Amino acid sequence: MGNSVIELLDELPSDNLTVKTLKALDFVVPGEWDNVVGCDKTISVITGANDADTVMQIRNRMIELYNDKDNGYQGAMWYYNLVESADGALGAAAMANKIGEKIGFLNFLNKITPQADTTQSIDLSLKIVAELIAYSKLNGIQLNPGKFVSELRENYCGASLMRMAALVCIDGLLPLGPDFMQKVHATLDSKGRNALEKNPAFDAIAESIPSDDKVGFIDSTFTAVSGWMDNLVSSAGLTPQSVLNHMHGFIEFSDDKLDFVAAFLDQATNYFAHTGTQTVARKLILRAAEDV
Numbered sequence: 001m002g003n004s005v006i007e008l009l010d011e012l013p014s015d016n017l018t019v020k021t022l023k024a025l026d027f028v029v030p031g032e033w034d035n036v037v038g039c040d041k042t043i044s045v046i047t048g049a050n051d052a053d054t055v056m057q058i059r060n061r062m063i064e065l066y067n068d069k070d071n072g073y074q075g076a077m078w079y080y081n082l083v084e085s086a087d088g089a090l091g092a093a094a095m096a097n098k099i100g101e102k103i104g105f106l107n108f109l110n111k112i113t114p115q116a117d118t119t120q121s122i123d124l125s126l127k128i129v130a131e132l133i134a135y136s137k138l139n140g141i142q143l144n145p146g147k148f149v150s151e152l153r154e155n156y157c158g159a160s161l162m163r164m165a166a167l168v169c170i171d172g173l174l175p176l177g178p179d180f181m182q183k184v185h186a187t188l189d190s191k192g193r194n195a196l197e198k199n200p201a202f203d204a205i206a207e208s209i210p211s212d213d214k215v216g217f218i219d220s221t222f223t224a225v226s227g228w229m230d231n232l233v234s235s236a237g238l239t240p241q242s243v244l245n246h247m248h249g250f251i252e253f254s255d256d257k258l259d260f261v262a263a264f265l266d267q268a269t270n271y272f273a274h275t276g277t278q279t280v281a282r283k284l285i286l287r288a289a290e291d292v
Contacts, residue, residue: 033162072137080276121187159278175262
């Protein structure tokens, strides 16, 4: 990573479109996420340490732990940012396709641009695998979708839970509709396989997948997480409209432009990297506090 962990925390925005979007999604996992930014403040909130000497000791130990690549903190951060950096291209491809569908003379774009549902399905499935890889690196364990889902059900909280809730809403419900899980499965089973292998994040993610059948592993991981996602949608009563209703305060749009809102959020927010940084920071700070 180019930046130190201290810089990454100090540079997290206290308010922007990403933060507004995540705050709007608080109704999905009420009270789980506070946007704590800044390294020293994050240390104090997580550990309760308030004296400058203790905070500085933890801060210095954080740097040592983070810089040791064997610990997995840098690797996890890299994957949280990897799928986010690919979003701009994916959002642009989806938007180009929508323009092609609505303006006749641009219909030729459909020949060179993935269908929007295919693009978004790929984005969602790769983010879930990236989450699995980052979780495995943070905890020093092998990739295991089943164990990951158990952790997701029982222990995910704070920024980690908010990230997964945002994933369901922003990368699932809004762009793909209430049957988003079925669409992802259909994409991975058919035409999406070729598109997946051409995705800018796929090669990097594939390097960390132990199976020779990379696409099959992605499909099986999505299948494993589908039950948790379905339960979240049901328990929170989530629909595309309910998600949009909470965003009307800061995004102006008409209700028939759902696909454009989804593509816009894809390009204009970085919720995965933002909350990913906070997840890595929590794990790192707790470890550093134990050491000092």
